[in-house]
Amino acid sequence: MSTPGTFQKTTVKLKQKDGYLLEFDGGKTIFMPFNDTDKEFDPGDSIEVFIYQDNTGLDTATTFQPTITLNQIELLEVKEVTQHGAFMDWGISKDLFIPFSEQSNRMMEGRKNLVYLYIDRKSERLTGTTKIERYLTEKTLTVKEKEKVDLIIWNKSDLGRNVIINQKHEGLIYEDDIFQNLRYGEKHKGFIKQIRPDNKIDVTLRPFGYEKVGPNADKIYDILLQGDGYLDLHDKSNPDHIRARLEMSKKTYKKAIGLLYRKDLIRIEDDGIYLVESENS
Missing domain, CATH: 1.10.10.10 (Winged helix-like DNA-binding domain superfamily/Winged helix DNA-binding domain)
Incomplete structure (x- = not known):
């Protein structure tokens, strides 16, 4: 199994002229160029690599750490905008493509955007989108009230600040519960304040029982x-x-x-x- 966008264990089968031939469970092999690693390996070595796709769509691998993995949301910087879409820097040699159809707003070079990484069904390639709301669910919640959670600061609303909870749900920090500057894309710890009957989630940055001191x-x-x-x-x-x-x-x-x-x-x-x-x- 070598799913693009994920880390996988593999074995170095051969060291070739331009890189390594890697063998995965089931016998599938993937080529990893020398410029996709800063380490030296010998045939038989067991290593962990990140699977992505080259410019031709073929699976390839790297030992470098990407800033985002499959089905995750992270803040990425726009490296280039072309007539086809935007290309994001995600820490590896090949930039991540986001077509215009997957952009909530037109992206600009040098700006940072929250991006969700998925595999496009038609092209079967790793693709980014800023239309994050499609991948957040309110139907089945995985959190409970007073639980400590991971937050990503999202966009502003009339009531306060929208946040992404544990990479899965949308929540809201009311303006009255904001006591510090919250910047788009920042990661914070928070607590589930209330889950409403319609599964809307209210969030607070402070634990329950905390009383203002000054x-x-x-x-x-x-x-x-x-x-x-x-x-x-x-x-x-x-x-x-x-x-x-x-x-x-x-x-x-x-x-x-x-x-x-x-x-x-x-x-x-x-x-x-x-x-x-x-x-x-």
């Missing part, structure tokens, strides 16, 4: 939530570093973390501050 403390708390629960600023940190990172003075910072500490929301160590884990975080 604007500066809230800001630090949000940074901890999005930074794996750690911030490398402490009592001995340079005041200029604190101001550059947080836009607040060292005195204000110490007062804010003091508030969080007294609420048992953080612990303070010599190397920085750590979020105290709770059952909802």
